[in-house]
Amino acid sequence: METPSPIRRQRSKPLPSVEIREMELNDVPEVFELGQKLFTAEEWPSLYRSWNDHELALLFSSDADTCLVAEAEGQVVGFALGRMMEKPRSAWRYGWLLWLGVDRRFKRSGVATRLMKQMKGLFIERDARIMLVDTAAKNHSAVAFFRRNGFGQEIRHVYLSQNLENDPRYIGRKDNSEDDTDD
Numbered sequence: 001m002e003t004p005s006p007i008r009r010q011r012s013k014p015l016p017s018v019e020i021r022e023m024e025l026n027d028v029p030e031v032f033e034l035g036q037k038l039f040t041a042e043e044w045p046s047l048y049r050s051w052n053d054h055e056l057a058l059l060f061s062s063d064a065d066t067c068l069v070a071e072a073e074g075q076v077v078g079f080a081l082g083r084m085m086e087k088p089r090s091a092w093r094y095g096w097l098l099w100l101g102v103d104r105r106f107k108r109s110g111v112a113t114r115l116m117k118q119m120k121g122l123f124i125e126r127d128a129r130i131m132l133v134d135t136a137a138k139n140h141s142a143v144a145f146f147r148r149n150g151f152g153q154e155i156r157h158v159y160l161s162q163n164l165e166n167d168p169r170y171i172g173r174k175d176n177s178e179d180d181t182d183d
């Protein structure tokens with residue numbers, strides 16, 4: 001599908017060669033597992049919260065043609081999952097790279113760069129005029145990666161949260177459900 005780029009870092013043991021290809025249905029569990037390892041609650045709480053097998057299956061079923069995996073020795077070692085977005089009555093079409101991840105063993109060997117290049121090509125083929133990516137501001141490796149790959153015009157976005165456990169309606173709901181389990 002594309003010309004592999006050379007491995008750029010010296011490692012004690014050379015990495016196996018990596019192929020970038022379209023994602024297939026039977027890759028879904030492996031992609032999910034890899035995401036579980038990368039989007040941890042301690043490191044990236046918002047990614048951890050939204051990464052789940054149901055969302056992944058939904059995304060794959062609606063947008064399989066903009067989902068890619070990186071494979072080495074028969075194993076999924078990276079993924080890039082995107083979707084096209086368009087607004088009715090607007091000439092603008094966007095390609096949104098929603099999820100990007102590379103197995104820790106393969107980091108800094110150009111795998112994400114290859115996934116990104118291929119994803120950009122898929123978006124351009126679908127007439128996207130702008131490509132969007134987002135990540136937490138403190139995800140320094142992802143921010144460095146995106147900047148290195150030509151992204152700019154950064155807009156800061158704030159996530160806020162509120163614990164609902166002290167709300168009387170939450171407490172009432174909890175009491176009710178405990179009553180239910182007692183029956």
Ligand SMILES: CC(C)(COP(=O)(O)OP(=O)(O)OC[C@H]1O[C@@H](n2cnc3c(N)ncnc32)[C@H](O)[C@@H]1OP(=O)(O)O)[C@@H](O)C(=O)NCCC(=O)NCCS
Nearest residue numbers: 099100101102107108109110111112113141142144145148
């Ligand atoms: C961000 C991520 C996808 C980068 O994958 P990768 O395959 O290691 O990236 P590449 O090897 O293609 O890196 C290309 C360039 O990006 C920059 N870069 C990547 N990781 C970096 C890091 N940890 N620190 C600084 N710069 C980094 C560098 O400029 C690098 O070029 P170099 O290695 O020649 O210096 C990977 O670290 C990852 O999976 N992170 C966890 C998941 C995540 O946060 N995803 C993004 C939000 S969904």
